[in-house]
Amino acid sequence: MARRTRTRRRAGSLKSQLRRLRHPGALLFALLLGIVCAVAVSELYKPTAHARHFTKSAGGARTEPAIVLEGEDPGIEVLLSALDGNAQVSFACAGGWIARDAGGREIGRTTGNAPSIVALSQIGRLSLRGGDTGSPFFVVEPMSNEPLQIGKYTYRGTAVFRAADRGVRVINRVSLEQYLVSVVGSEMYASSTAPAALEAQAIAARTYARYAIEELGRNPIPDSQEAQAYFGVSRETAATRAAVLATRSQILMFQGAILPAFYHSTCGGQTIDGSALIGAKAPPPLRGGPCGYCEHGKLYRWSVHVNQRTLSSICASFNIGKTCARVEPRGSAEDPWNSILLTGSAGQTVVSSKQLRQHVTKLTPNVNFPSPFVTDVEPDRDGVIIKGRGFGHGVGLCQIGAAEMGRRGFGAGQILQKYYPGAAVVAGRDGREVAIR
Ligand SMILES: [Zn+2]
Numbered sequence: 001m002a003r004r005t006r007t008r009r010r011a012g013s014l015k016s017q018l019r020r021l022r023h024p025g026a027l028l029f030a031l032l033l034g035i036v037c038a039v040a041v042s043e044l045y046k047p048t049a050h051a052r053h054f055t056k057s058a059g060g061a062r063t064e065p066a067i068v069l070e071g072e073d074p075g076i077e078v079l080l081s082a083l084d085g086n087a088q089v090s091f092a093c094a095g096g097w098i099a100r101d102a103g104g105r106e107i108g109r110t111t112g113n114a115p116s117i118v119a120l121s122q123i124g125r126l127s128l129r130g131g132d133t134g135s136p137f138f139v140v141e142p143m144s145n146e147p148l149q150i151g152k153y154t155y156r157g158t159a160v161f162r163a164a165d166r167g168v169r170v171i172n173r174v175s176l177e178q179y180l181v182s183v184v185g186s187e188m189y190a191s192s193t194a195p196a197a198l199e200a201q202a203i204a205a206r207t208y209a210r211y212a213i214e215e216l217g218r219n220p221i222p223d224s225q226e227a228q229a230y231f232g233v234s235r236e237t238a239a240t241r242a243a244v245l246a247t248r249s250q251i252l253m254f255q256g257a258i259l260p261a262f263y264h265s266t267c268g269g270q271t272i273d274g275s276a277l278i279g280a281k282a283p284p285p286l287r288g289g290p291c292g293y294c295e296h297g298k299l300y301r302w303s304v305h306v307n308q309r310t311l312s313s314i315c316a317s318f319n320i321g322k323t324c325a326r327v328e329p330r331g332s333a334e335d336p337w338n339s340i341l342l343t344g345s346a347g348q349t350v351v352s353s354k355q356l357r358q359h360v361t362k363l364t365p366n367v368n369f370p371s372p373f374v375t376d377v378e379p380d381r382d383g384v385i386i387k388g389r390g391f392g393h394g395v396g397l398c399q400i401g402a403a404e405m406g407r408r409g410f411g412a413g414q415i416l417q418k419y420y421p422g423a424a425v426v427a428g429r430d431g432r433e434v435a436i437r
Contacts, residue, residue, distance in 0.1 A: 095144025185235030197406030198243035264392025293401035321345030411437030
């Protein structure tokens with residue numbers, strides 16, 4: 001609720017504050033502040049201006065101009081997680097690039113396509129192509145419409161390089177709408193998913209991004225499942241682009257606040273209350289409910305074998321003995337945070353299935369334990385077989401279910417009402433509610 005109040009206050013605040021500034025000095029100050037902010041914002045979103053002219057390259061969506069909503073696109077900064085903290089990072093751009101420091105001063109450029117290396121030169125400073133830049137930060141902008149190759153993937157927009165504690169941090173700055181063209185294709189199988197489901201995914205992803213930035217203050221947002229998957233240009237298709245264009249600027253709101261539009265792969269039959277994930281009482285659209293559309297999903301039901309050695313390590317870590325005698329579920333099948341009773345050689349303890357999952361995943365990273373929704377545990381010759389349902393946290397939209405609804409002919413609006421009941425779809429700066437099928 002506190003978040004909702006904050007959003008409302010922010011929405012109407014600037015106008016009313018300016019109205020209160022009757023003193024001439026205060027007005028001058030406000031004017032100067034406005035100019036400074038405008039410069040800062042234009043600096044921040046320069047990459048979108050660049051991305052707007054992207055036209056080139058081989059086939060599909062890459063031949064289309066990048067999507068930028070003039071004056072409306074807030075832009076986004078995405079942390080390239082796989083590269084974070086690497087000792088050095090390689091990048092290239094077919095059309096050449098220019099590097100600028102925080103003051104906008106050019107510190108390097110090349111017109112060739114040869115990879116360039118960024119590394120720490122000394123604590124808090126970066127080197128570029130072997131030369132110390134004297135700076136902890138610089139931005140690389142493509143000179144043409146070609147995207148930047150950074151590590152394994154290519155990205156629209158620009159790259160921000162920062163000196164991190166032990167290595168290099170890379171952030172991709174891109175327009176929000178263009179980011180979504182990739183997110184929709186990174187989160188769903190675009191080629192086999194109906195347009196309505198891709199549109200629902202685009203609205204959910206746009207909402208989640210804005211919630212993360214505006215409500216949680218997450219900047220940059222990670223490119224991993226921790227937030228939203230984002231693999232750059234490689235996951236853009238004509239279908240994901242169409243889904244973003246068809247829903248441009250549309251987000252989900254509930255009672256004037258941006259909805260924390262969580263989504264996940266497979267709920268396993270029942271989406272759950274999002275309070276634990278949100279860290280506050282979930283608004284009504286995120287209280288969970290029956291799904292009925294993901295039964296065919298590969299991870300609707302699953303089982304995983306955990307061997308005795310792993311179980312004993314887990315019991316030892318909870319100080320209940322060096323060997324583990326029994327593992328028994330203690331919650332109901334519909335309780336998402338099932339309790340598990342562990343009996344070790346020297347005692348017992350109750351852990352959540354989420355904790356059990358974390359321990360198993362840490363000790364045996366090759367074992368796939370898709371969700372914390374444990375429905376049963378069966379003893380096995382060596383350890384136990386844990387049975388469960390679904391893949392992901394289970395809150396909000398079930399992607400496998402949404403794809404099935406799309407296949408059966410439901411519209412994006414109907415899919416969103418199924419998984420976020422009572423939420424409104426709004427669009428544009430004025431936040432007008434739109435009716436979509
Ligand atoms: Zn489902």
